[in-house]
Each structure stands twice: as C-alpha cells, then as structure tokens.
Amino acid sequence: MGSALDLLGELPAGFSSNVSGSSWAHYDARKLAVLPEHFNRSIFDPPWVSQVENPSLLSANEVFNTGDFIAFDPSFFTFIGPSAKVSRVINFPDATNHEGSCYIPSTNQLFFAAWGFSHNWQFVLDGATNTLHNITTSPPTWNAHGCVHYNGFLYVATDGGEDGAGGQYTSIVKIDPRNWIMEKVINNFYEMLFLGFNDLDIDRNGNFWVTDSTSAWGRYMTAFAPPTTPAVYFINATSLVPKWVYQTSGNANGIAISSTFALYVSSTGISSGRPNVKDPYKNRQLMAYDTRGGKPQLRDGRLFSTTVNYYCDGVRFEQ
Numbered sequence: 001m002g003s004a005l006d007l008l009g010e011l012p013a014g015f016s017s018n019v020s021g022s023s024w025a026h027y028d029a030r031k032l033a034v035l036p037e038h039f040n041r042s043i044f045d046p047p048w049v050s051q052v053e054n055p056s057l058l059s060a061n062e063v064f065n066t067g068d069f070i071a072f073d074p075s076f077f078t079f080i081g082p083s084a085k086v087s088r089v090i091n092f093p094d095a096t097n098h099e100g101s102c103y104i105p106s107t108n109q110l111f112f113a114a115w116g117f118s119h120n121w122q123f124v125l126d127g128a129t130n131t132l133h134n135i136t137t138s139p140p141t142w143n144a145h146g147c148v149h150y151n152g153f154l155y156v157a158t159d160g161g162e163d164g165a166g167g168q169y170t171s172i173v174k175i176d177p178r179n180w181i182m183e184k185v186i187n188n189f190y191e192m193l194f195l196g197f198n199d200l201d202i203d204r205n206g207n208f209w210v211t212d213s214t215s216a217w218g219r220y221m222t223a224f225a226p227p228t229t230p231a232v233y234f235i236n237a238t239s240l241v242p243k244w245v246y247q248t249s250g251n252a253n254g255i256a257i258s259s260t261f262a263l264y265v266s267s268t269g270i271s272s273g274r275p276n277v278k279d280p281y282k283n284r285q286l287m288a289y290d291t292r293g294g295k296p297q298l299r300d301g302r303l304f305s306t307t308v309n310y311y312c313d314g315v316r317f318e319q
Helices: 055-066 075-080
Strands: 024-026 069-071 097-104 109-115 122-126 132-135 144-150 153-158 172-176 181-186 197-202 208-212 231-235 242-247 252-257 262-267 285-290 299-306
Touching: 069 075, 097 153, 109 144, 153 197, 153 208, 208 252, 208 262, 231 252
Parallel strands: 024 069, 097 144, 144 197, 197 252
Antiparallel strands: 097 109, 109 122, 122 132, 144 153, 153 172, 172 181, 197 208, 208 231, 231 242, 252 262, 262 285, 285 299
C-alpha cells in the first residue's frame, strides 16, 4: 500500500483550494476495498478510528478524522457546494445529548432539549447573538424528546417523568413560542400509558406520526415498566383518535413523513433495555413505508438505509 494520498479520493475542482476554509475528504471505497492486515473496528465506531497498523492507512484515517466534510459519494460535493462551512456556536460537555430541535422562523431562535436525565426545562438559542437561554414552559414540559414546528407552534413529543412529583405522563404537547405557554394534546392510548415518546412528525394534513420507545425507561426517567412494546402511532389531529400502526423490532427512534406520505422509521433495537445497553447484534435500520396518502396503514415496508457506524437517531425528510 502506497502513501496516504493514494488512499484518499480525488476532490473536485474548487474544493481542494479550501474556498470556505473547510477541510474536505473523499472516502473512496475503490481505493480502500483491500486493506493490509491487521484492522478492525466496532460497529459503534466510524471507519477512521479503526484499529490499524499500516502507517499509510493511519495517516489517511487521520485526514478523515479531522475533516469538516467527508464524502462517501462524489455527488455529495455537488449537493453541498464548495462554500459550505462548519461554525462552532456553543460548546457543551461531551456527555450532553441534544434532542428535539426546532427552528422558530418568527424569532430566529432554535429550541432544543438536553436528554437522558429527568428535568422540566429546555434550551433556546438566539440566532442573531448566539446567546443561549434556559426556558421553562407554563406549565413545565418534562423531558422533551422530539419537536416539529407547525403553523407557528412547537409540537413536542415528551418522555414524561417525575409522575409523583408534579411531572407528567408521556405526552404530545403544543407550545406557543411567543409566550412559552404549553398545553397537552394527548397523553394516553385508550387509558393506557404510552411508554415514552421519542420523536414525531406532522404530515401535510396536520396529523401526527409518533414513535413510542423504551429509551426513557432504560435511562430510569420513568418509574413504570413498559406496558407494551415500542411502536409507531398515528394520531388524527381533528378527532385525536390514536391508532397503533406498527410494532418495531427492539426499539423505536426517529420518524419522518414526506410530502408524498412516505413514512420513514428508525428501528433501533441496538439501543434498548434497562439499564440501557448498546447491543451490536440487534437491529439498526431505517425503514420506509407507503401510507397511501397518509392513511394509518403501513404498506410495502422496505429497508431504506443502514448507517456505516452506530445507528440512525432522528430523521427528517426534505423534498
């Protein structure tokens, strides 16, 4: 195996000159199809932190590991363009998990939550000044996990929690970003508790599609044992009738529905259980389904994608 340069994919004109100040790399599978022994990695690690011995491969992996943008397919360069840039706005401790982000166009703010511990406050980042605020809705929203901005409001999927200390059960809530007033939309499936909502999306008819998961239970954020398995629910926005439409394999995570009503669900049994453990032998797939115009009946399930490493968490669809 030659030098590290021999292992790096070619960059298109305009990218190698660092027009934006960004560092670019192309992971060309053809150049890395046959590697010198010895090498291996965990499925939870990206390729460039693989345990390798070859000096050229070590150097190439260092380029990948420090790059701002890594392309696995050359079409990525056309999609993103040479002026793309990554700017670090806020630094958080590595242990801080971010969930439920929603951009609020009317105020140029980003709403998002920390996750993994029980609390009743959220973050708001001001887009003009990069100033970070803690906010508490009225009444408080416990353990926000997923969010969609729709018709000027934030619709938030929560895990619930602290049920015996003034908290709330797993709910979809509606938040007015002008005054942070919150109202609950739904918190039960025919008088049964939901497990802990992980994510939600709203289709163009205004109806909800939501994943119910064991993630909060696995982090001891809810006190009750799951009454059933992780699932996908459809909730009619007018009647508020909930319908169980899919039982996921292991755990349910991100969800998105396209303008043509194709539904995408991240099934992540790889991260489940109590205490929460990561099991490389369980499923980690992004599935796609047809809904025939937004009907609560999933058809033609098919594997849409799997990740090179780790698993797909949240997912959003853009036309």
